[in-house]
Amino acid sequence: MSQPYRTTAVRDEIRLPGFTGPVHLPGEPGYDETRRSLNPAVDARPALVAEAYGAGDVRAALLAARAHGVPFAVQATGHGTHAPCDGGILVRTTPMASVLVDPARRVARVGPGACWGDVLAAAAPFGLAPLSGSAPGVGVTGYTLGGGLGWLARKHGFAADGVLRAEVLLADGRHVTAAPDSHPDLFWALRGGGGGFGVVTALEFRLHPVPEVFSGFVYFPIEAAARTLEAYRSWIDDAPDEISTAVVLRRMPDDEQVPAAVRGRHVVLLKVLYAGPAEQARRLLAPLYAAAGPALLDETRPGTYAEAAMGGTPVRHLDLFDTVPDEVLAALVRAAETAQTVEIRHWGGAMSRPGPDAGPVSHRSTRLSVIVDTVVPGLAEELRPYAGGGTFLNFLADPARTAAAYTRADYARLREVKRAYDPDAFFRVGHVIPS
Numbered sequence: 001m002s003q004p005y006r007t008t009a010v011r012d013e014i015r016l017p018g019f020t021g022p023v024h025l026p027g028e029p030g031y032d033e034t035r036r037s038l039n040p041a042v043d044a045r046p047a048l049v050a051e052a053y054g055a056g057d058v059r060a061a062l063l064a065a066r067a068h069g070v071p072f073a074v075q076a077t078g079h080g081t082h083a084p085c086d087g088g089i090l091v092r093t094t095p096m097a098s099v100l101v102d103p104a105r106r107v108a109r110v111g112p113g114a115c116w117g118d119v120l121a122a123a124a125p126f127g128l129a130p131l132s133g134s135a136p137g138v139g140v141t142g143y144t145l146g147g148g149l150g151w152l153a154r155k156h157g158f159a160a161d162g163v164l165r166a167e168v169l170l171a172d173g174r175h176v177t178a179a180p181d182s183h184p185d186l187f188w189a190l191r192g193g194g195g196g197f198g199v200v201t202a203l204e205f206r207l208h209p210v211p212e213v214f215s216g217f218v219y220f221p222i223e224a225a226a227r228t229l230e231a232y233r234s235w236i237d238d239a240p241d242e243i244s245t246a247v248v249l250r251r252m253p254d255d256e257q258v259p260a261a262v263r264g265r266h267v268v269l270l271k272v273l274y275a276g277p278a279e280q281a282r283r284l285l286a287p288l289y290a291a292a293g294p295a296l297l298d299e300t301r302p303g304t305y306a307e308a309a310m311g312g313t314p315v316r317h318l319d320l321f322d323t324v325p326d327e328v329l330a331a332l333v334r335a336a337e338t339a340q341t342v343e344i345r346h347w348g349g350a351m352s353r354p355g356p357d358a359g360p361v362s363h364r365s366t367r368l369s370v371i372v373d374t375v376v377p378g379l380a381e382e383l384r385p386y387a388g389g390g391t392f393l394n395f396l397a398d399p400a401r402t403a404a405a406y407t408r409a410d411y412a413r414l415r416e417v418k419r420a421y422d423p424d425a426f427f428r429v430g431h432v433i434p435s
């Protein structure tokens with residue numbers, strides 16, 4: 001399937017001296033599969049896709065892009081590729097998927113191609129968990145550089161908060177370690193500032209003991225939407241950090257894989273992950289069940305963190321709210337009449353208590369985020385007076401809005417770091433900070 005790199009007339013156009021992995025040119029087997037973004041709006045046409053087997057390969061590809069003056073981009077899975085690397089060199093890090101777990105230090109070290117599923121599987125035998133998100137197929141590095149909002153974030157913070165060090169290939173070809181005592185400004189920027197500062201070739205981060213969880217979905221009829229959201233708004237004030245929840249107003253597919261009780265129905269879906277025993281979770285959730293019930297179907301159960309499948313919602317619209325007046329709740333219930341999915345998710349806990357050395361992940365006072373997967377005419381205008389105007393890098397498809405993911409001060413500092421480490425804006429594809 002993959003073609004080893006050889007010098008031919010076509011390949012002579014862009015040479016990759018020293019590159020050892022497979023290289024795919026347009027029209028060749030492997031090209032379409034490896035250039036793919038999961039964002040259907042992006043149809044990238046790189047001059048070639050180079051599958052890196054190690055940091056030396058990434059460096060060879062980077063130096064080739066410099067030498068030829070063509071765009072350069074990195075991709076692990078394509079889950080967060082929102083801009084095409086047309087005419088350039090696209091490096092796939094997928095083969096560099098190593099995961100090492102040190103259970104004594106509670107630390108994982110991963111290659112840039114590792115996905116959360118790989119880390120979950122490697123950490124689970126030690127009763128440890130990473131700060132992963134809703135999908136095991138998402139790349140650890142891209143997710144973490146963009147902040148990383150997972151189902152343990154209220155307890156342990158954003159994934160970016162737990163990074164200990166990173167090996168980084170800089171725009172000039174130098175390979176450096178970013179850590180508190182080595183390139184501290186770069187280390188700061190990487191923890192939420194996205195992938196525009198260098199190519200991360202290895203990442204080290206904390207794991208957390210999570211021996212048991214109670215998790216899953218509970219479905220209620222859509223008629224309960226207004227009263228559930230109202231109850232949710234006050235319930236979240238006293239929710240302990242161990243519990244993460246979202247209320248989702250969703251049209252369930254009329255699909256055989258969907259349980260019969262909710263197949264094809266419009267529902268209120270409560271997503272729950274509690275890092276602790278089932279009885280405690282049930283006690284905590286009782287007021288929400290009382291407001292929304294009776295349930296059509298309850299799929300919550302005790303289990304391990306690695307088994308918990310929380311599912312994500314594709315983002316067409318995102319707003320962050322520090323306060324949630326009645327007008328917002330009413331607009332969301334109305335939006336559900338048109339949208340396939342409206343997800344209202346509780347932030348707070350450790351996410352709102354960054355350490356003094358935390359990176360640039362911003363908008364930490366957010367109480368609730370709202371994600372809508374469908375364009376609902378008029379909704380953005382209705383919510384605008386109440387929303388903070390900020391966004392979260394990992395949930396942002398439009399690279400032109402990157403600045404909105406940060407406070408003004410952090411954005412200014414990110415630009416300084418960009419100027420210091422990538423003055424010519426060599427890394428310019430995707431959600432990058434301008435230098």
Ligand SMILES: Cc1cc2nc3c(=O)[nH]c(=O)nc-3n(C[C@H](O)[C@H](O)[C@H](O)COP(=O)(O)OP(=O)(O)OC[C@H]3O[C@@H](n4cnc5c(N)ncnc54)[C@H](O)[C@@H]3O)c2cc1C
Binds near residue numbers: 081141198199312
């Ligand atoms: C189904 C789904 C579920 C999701 N769930 C969550 C969630 O729960 N929480 C959350 O926070 N986010 C979530 N996301 C968003 C996700 O974290 C981002 O899209 C992230 O960028 C994906 O990283 P990736 O490596 O998989 O994607 P890719 O498309 O491979 O990479 C995305 C970007 O990451 C950067 N990047 C990747 N590797 C490197 C590297 N080695 N060095 C430097 N930069 C690099 C590059 O800028 C690249 O353009 C989800 C996305 C999807 C599609």
